[in-house]
Each structure stands twice: as structure tokens, then as C-alpha cells.
Amino acid sequence: MITLSTTAGSTNSSLTLSASGFAPSATVDELIFGNHTVAMPDSAKTFDSSGSMKLTFKVPNKIESGFHFVDLCTTDFMCAGTDFFVTSSSDVFKLSASPEFLPPAKQGEDSESIVITAKALPGKDAGTVTLNLAGLPSGVTAKFDGTASNTKDLVVGYGGKASTKLVFSIAETVSPGPVFFDVTGTTSAGSQVFSESFDFGVMPDFDAGGTLATFVDAIPAGNFNPFDFGSVIVSPTAGKINGTVKITASGFTASATVDGNQTEAGADIIFGNHTLALPSSDNTFDSTGMYSTSIAIPNMDDGNYQIQICESGGSCAETLFEVVSASKSFRLDVSPQKMPPALQGQALANSDELSIVLDAINGQTPGAVTVELFGVPDDVTAYMDVNDGNGFSSATEKTVTVGLGQKKTIGVKFAVDDYAAPNPIQIFVEARDSTNTEIKGKSVSFGVVPKATFASALGVGNVVLEPKNNATQNTVTIS
Numbered sequence: 001m002i003t004l005s006t007t008a009g010s011t012n013s014s015l016t017l018s019a020s021g022f023a024p025s026a027t028v029d030e031l032i033f034g035n036h037t038v039a040m041p042d043s044a045k046t047f048d049s050s051g052s053m054k055l056t057f058k059v060p061n062k063i064e065s066g067f068h069f070v071d072l073c074t075t076d077f078m079c080a081g082t083d084f085f086v087t088s089s090s091d092v093f094k095l096s097a098s099p100e101f102l103p104p105a106k107q108g109e110d111s112e113s114i115v116i117t118a119k120a121l122p123g124k125d126a127g128t129v130t131l132n133l134a135g136l137p138s139g140v141t142a143k144f145d146g147t148a149s150n151t152k153d154l155v156v157g158y159g160g161k162a163s164t165k166l167v168f169s170i171a172e173t174v175s176p177g178p179v180f181f182d183v184t185g186t187t188s189a190g191s192q193v194f195s196e197s198f199d200f201g202v203m204p205d206f207d208a209g210g211t212l213a214t215f216v217d218a219i220p221a222g223n224f225n226p227f228d229f230g231s232v233i234v235s236p237t238a239g240k241i242n243g244t245v246k247i248t249a250s251g252f253t254a255s256a257t258v259d260g261n262q263t264e265a266g267a268d269i270i271f272g273n274h275t276l277a278l279p280s281s282d283n284t285f286d287s288t289g290m291y292s293t294s295i296a297i298p299n300m301d302d303g304n305y306q307i308q309i310c311e312s313g314g315s316c317a318e319t320l321f322e323v324v325s326a327s328k329s330f331r332l333d334v335s336p337q338k339m340p341p342a343l344q345g346q347a348l349a350n351s352d353e354l355s356i357v358l359d360a361i362n363g364q365t366p367g368a369v370t371v372e373l374f375g376v377p378d379d380v381t382a383y384m385d386v387n388d389g390n391g392f393s394s395a396t397e398k399t400v401t402v403g404l405g406q407k408k409t410i411g412v413k414f415a416v417d418d419y420a421a422p423n424p425i426q427i428f429v430e431a432r433d434s435t436n437t438e439i440k441g442k443s444v445s446f447g448v449v450p451k452a453t454f455a456s457a458l459g460v461g462n463v464v465l466e467p468k469n470n471a472t473q474n475t476v477t478i479s
Helices: 210-217 452-458
Strands: 002-004 009-010 014-019 026-032 053-058 066-074 080-085 093-098 114-120 128-134 140-144 151-155 162-168 176-187 193-203 231-235 238-240 244-250 268-271 274-277 290-294 302-310 316-324 330-337 354-360 365-373 382-383 397-402 405-416 423-433 439-449
Touching: 002 066, 002 080, 009 026, 093 128, 093 176, 093 193, 114 128, 114 439, 151 162, 176 231, 176 354, 176 405, 193 244, 193 405, 231 302, 231 316, 238 330, 244 302, 268 290, 330 423, 330 439, 354 365, 354 397, 354 423, 365 382, 365 405, 397 405, 405 452
Parallel strands: 009 080, 238 316
Antiparallel strands: 002 014, 014 053, 026 066, 066 080, 093 114, 114 162, 128 151, 128 176, 140 162, 176 193, 231 244, 244 290, 268 274, 268 302, 302 316, 330 354, 354 405, 365 397, 365 423, 382 405, 423 439
């Protein structure tokens, strides 16, 4: 890991980096600051016998203001990094969050809290900083200091700081998977706009109790239990070789051994075509059936790979992870991948929101990226919002500019005709750069269900399965 002596500063200011957890006597291969390579003398490139080092350098002189990733890599392919905010002369405040990564939350429960702090830059009056949240899916409610709201005013003033505790209330109906949201800060004392994107995971609540629990308890030992399955969430969902990914699994048997392939001796995780052995100190689920660990991304070609976690002799769970090379400029995420069902006649205002996230790879400037939706049927209208102040407009294609180290979120909602066919809808989200050489895609689905008046008039119900086909032991959503 690496830490910096400060998290914000102007160009040409002095900065001290502390690194630890590397191999003893390892050698620095490169130190990257945004899209700049920091020159280091050979005498400063060697770690000590404990795998640690400390070095002081200056923030690059010709670098844009905003967030930049500081990345330190060694010749034995170990890397670690952190964010740094380069300030401009007109900036008056910065935002920070603790913890930087929010642990997964269960359906039907509140998440752990995250403290967001607005701090005036030295010698500056930040006035009142207004926080605004965007991109939260339906069923996820933000609560600032216990009050449900998507906005919060923080009185910072001259040289001061102010904080707020943010918690998310997760409805039982929220689909398991990643949740992405943007935090934007504006100030009454100037024109600065400070934006940052965050994510956390929603896990299934396997201990909900009630009628389902009673039903499951009545299943004879040894019989197939259709509600016995695990869940796994990764953060981030894409990264470079030797970067770090955090894996969180839930819904497994308490104290069981983590066994990815279930065919060979030893505890492990399957990552694409790699079997990653786990040490004995980190190879079992806890007393609630949860397991969490961080691993380095294996040396693999660009592409999407399955990460699979199983319990020894029991159930498995898997999710996709995208490995990206240094030549790639952005990653694509969508949340949620399975949207709640839409009713015939659903108006735009009643639609759940799909968040499409474009995230610049460290040190890269993607530029213009076009997002297009494929598979939207004629009786469903898509509306897209690129956060330009104009709100949602009818479209299946939008282009946004993603700068160095930036994240951009596009919101999508759907209006459904009164007589739309009750069916599952599969939509493919494609993102491509201006040269059409870097193209990425994600799938999203939701079901259209008939109005209650339609069902009662005909005396029938309706059921939608997503997906329509799958392998044994894998999950299906029934609406």
C-alpha cells in the first residue's frame, strides 16, 4: 500500500510518499502521477529489508487540476496506488470520504456509514458547500445524519471544515450487485464544482426469516433446496494486471472452507483460468457465511473473466471481472444489471433508473465516448441523462467527454406503452471511443408485467423469468 503526506495540493508543491507491503529489497519500475512519469534517481528506487520506502517529490508542474491517481509499481510486478487532488488557484475546498471503500450492505438493512468531509483549502473561504447525490437506484435511500435526502449543506467558512455521516437504507427488493453513485459538491463562495464517484455492493439477505425461512427449514435433509445459493461481489469490477480487487462472498455455510474448483485439495479461488491458492489463515467463511479478501489481478489478456468462489462440497457463486491493459482508456459499468419489473403504461417519472458509468483507467484520457442502447423494443422508450443540466431526453445514444482520471455517469429511464407485451427485455449497453477501436459492452434486463386491471379482466397472472436459460445450481429471478 502507499500513503501520501497530504491528499491535495497545488502543482509544484512538495509531497512525501510512504510505501509498504512490497517484497524486501524490491526495485521501483515506475512512479506514475496521473499521466506523468515521475523521474527517480536510482539510489531511491530500492525498498528496504521490510519492503518499505519513503520518498519526496513534487507534484508535476504541467498537470490539470482535479483527481489524479498516483501509482507505484516494482520490477516484480507489484503495484499500489492512491488518489491525489491537484488544486487550481480558483479552488476553495476539497471533499474526502472515510472509509474510501464502503463494505457491502444486505437487502432490507442499512449500510455502514461513510463520513464525507468538506475542508477549506489553506487561506481560502469555502462558504457553504452543498452536497448532491445522483445515480442511486430505486430502493436505495440516502440518509445524511439520519435524515433521508439526496442533498446536504455543510457550513465550512474560512479555513474550516464540516462533516456529515451518510448511510444508505437498502430496500428488500433491491437487486444484489454493485451500486454506483456520484457526489457533487458546490460552494456559495465561488464557481468550483467538486465531483467524486463511489460504489458499494448489495448482498442478498439469506437470513430474512418469515414464510420463506419456514419453507426452507421444512426441506428434508439431502433434498434439493432451490433457495440455497451464494453471492459474490467484486470492487472494482475492472482493473489492470497486478492491481488489487476486493472480493466479498456471502450466503455460504458458516466456517466452511473456501474451495474454488472443488476438484483438488487445498483452499483456492478461481480467477479465469487461474487457480489462486489461499493461505490457511485466510481460507474459511466466517460464522455468518461471509468471506472477504483482497487479491492481485493475475497476468491475463484483456477481457472479461469469471471469478468463482465455492465452499468445499457445497454451493458456488461467480461474477465477471474485466482485465484491462495499459493501452485501454476506460471501463464500463452498469447498475443494476437486473432492474425491477416495469408495469404496462409506466410513465417516465415512475421508472427505476439505470446508471451507466464510464471510468477513465489510471493515467488515461478517454475523450469522447459514445454510449448506445441496443434491443430496446418499439413499445418501450428509453430516456437518457448525461448530467448536462438538461435532464432526461428520449434517446438510445449519447456521447460524453471523459477527461483524465474522470468518471462520468449516464442515467437511463424507460417509459412503457399501455399495450407493451409482457415479456423479459434484454438490453445491451455498448460504449465506444471516438475511433471505434475500444468497444465495451454490458447486458441489462427487466421484465414488463401487465396492469392489474388486465390480469383481473382475463382472470390470469403473468410470470417473467430472467434469464430464460441457465446452468444447474445457477440463479434465476422470477417476477
